Amino acid sequence: MSLDDIYSVITSVGKFRVEKTKEHLKVGGKRFCVEIKFDDKKPDTAELQWLITKDGGCELDDKPIKDSKTVHLLYLSFTILKKYIPVKTIKLLDNSFFDCIFDDKTKTKIFMNYYNYLFHGGTWYDIKTNAIPIDPTQKLLYDETKPLYNDPSIKQQFDFRNPLLQTELTPLYEKSNTWKDFADTLHNKYDKTVLCRKIAPWYKFAVAILTKNRMLPEFWIIDITKISPILYDRLKSSGGGKTRKQIYKPLNQDYTILSPSELYSKKL
16 A cells, blocks of 8 residues: 555545555544445445444544534545546445443444434435435335325324333324424434434334335445535645554443333333
8 A cells, every 4th residue: 555545634624534445445533434445347336335423533633523524524535536436326235323322221223224214204325415225116115105204194193112102202293293293393302312212112113104114225326426526635644654454343332232122111
């Protein structure tokens, strides 16, 4: 790897470290938060290996990267990749999650595609990058059911799969005209730490209603020819030119993972 393949850049959002190997482009800060795999022999398409900002360290000065800045970081990675190969599309597997932690140090996984569909009426990659499902049939079904998010006719009596939540959330649900109205009410009422606890037992069942019992697509593709490039300046090297190989490791915590039956009986 030459020194030209290890460098830092600055954008309107912050400073980022870049490392290009024979098959990968990595972008981040003290840790690489984006990794894209590419093949010089098939330059039209690359694969997003990961986009992980929840553990921090994605910017060299430790600025938090979230919300619109996450999109900025991702688009910056696409912009830099296009300097090396004539890539047109990015494929990805949308299976990311975050841990919802309870006060007693138990936890459950909240899958981001379902979470975003419940609160925004679409997956993160759909809304933020205009990604589409790779499978044509899945795309057709996904597009067909998205309007149900704002359709009052599908909102019927709902089981929140926890007696305490049934008592707490039913009045809010009954006052809402659509699932979007109800999701907005929850989003405004609880901060994210509490919100995930309130939806953990039932959010997948709600999305099943919104999608007519169809699974959300996992494999997506982004047309990056339609994405505006991110402006950046390459910073001069401070010398040395050495870098450590980095492997992404999630933060380890000693938590007990809850089963659906435990979520049913838990005070949330």
